[in-house]
Amino acid sequence: LLVLTRKKGEKIVIGDNIFVTVLEVKGDQIQLGIDAPRKISVHREEVFREIQEENIKAHQARTAELQQVQKLLGEKKGEGEDK
Amino acid sequence: LRFATTRFGELEVPEEGVINFPEGLLGFEKNKKFVLLPTEENSPLLWLQSTEDPDLAFIVAEPGLLVKGYSFELPAEASKKLEAEKEEEVQVVCLLVIPEDPQQSTINLKGPLILNISRGLGLQVVLKEDYSTRHPVFNEASVSA
Numbered sequence: 001l002l003v004l005t006r007k008k009g010e011k012i013v014i015g016d017n018i019f020v021t022v023l024e025v026k027g028d029q030i031q032l033g034i035d036a037p038r039k040i041s042v043h044r045e046e047v048f049r050e051i052q053e054e055n056i057k058a059h060q061a062r063t064a065e066l067q068q069v070q071k072l073l074g075e076k077k078g079e080g081e082d083k
Numbered sequence: 084l085r086f087a088t089t090r091f092g093e094l095e096v097p098e099e100g101v102i103n104f105p106e107g108l109l110g111f112e113k114n115k116k117f118v119l120l121p122t123e124e125n126s127p128l129l130w131l132q133s134t135e136d137p138d139l140a141f142i143v144a145e146p147g148l149l150v151k152g153y154s155f156e157l158p159a160e161a162s163k164k165l166e167a168e169k170e171e172e173v174q175v176v177c178l179l180v181i182p183e184d185p186q187q188s189t190i191n192l193k194g195p196l197i198l199n200i201s202r203g204l205g206l207q208v209v210l211k212e213d214y215s216t217r218h219p220v221f222n223e224a225s226v227s228a
Contacts, residue, residue: 051194
């Protein structure tokens with residue numbers, strides 16, 4: 001792990017085209033500005049992990065459970081039409 | 084294109100029916116090629132089956148059919164990567180997680196898949212909008228009942 005110390009307004013460069021600027025430091029919150037090519041996705045780590053986890057949960061979809069959901073959806077639709 | 088699947092046996096689809104995900108899905112970056120398959124007649128649910136891994140298949144749905152008032156701004160990088168000039172060119176599907184109790188099924192509204200079917204391209208995006216990765220498909224009342 002590389003550790004660098006930066007002051008407000010200073011930058012680090014990753015590769016030759018990703019720039020990270022420390023914009024604001026307030027207590028334990030740090031605001032970063034990230035300038036990267038569009039093809040590089042930048043996410044908050046926790047959101048990224050959450051979606052990864054949901055994908056992993058979703059990937060073993062089974063036919064039997066799908067059929068149960070189809071049935072429930074059918075009922076839901078039926079209820080809507082009654083009203 | 085002919086490929087094997089564990090759920091549907093061997094399938095054959097025209098090349099233009101294959102959707103390329105150049106970045107894969109989060110957690111599944113190695114799997115780039117998928118096809119959309121219908122489930123049942125009149126069902127909002129579709130299978131997203133990998134053509135490379137017979138066992139890899141997700142259940143997806145057009146979110147508008149399951150959730151009211153879902154809308155977001157298409158991230159700029161998405162339209163570029165999908166070679167889409169207009170929003171009308173793309174289609175959105177979201178992944179479902181169906182647990183043992185199907186009443187507790189959830190849909191991931193935070194990380195939808197954006198598809199440009201005519202170009203055969205797909206991309207999973209992370210939205211800025213405040214949506215849940217685990218939005219209940221069936222309303223809370225029916226979940227607790």
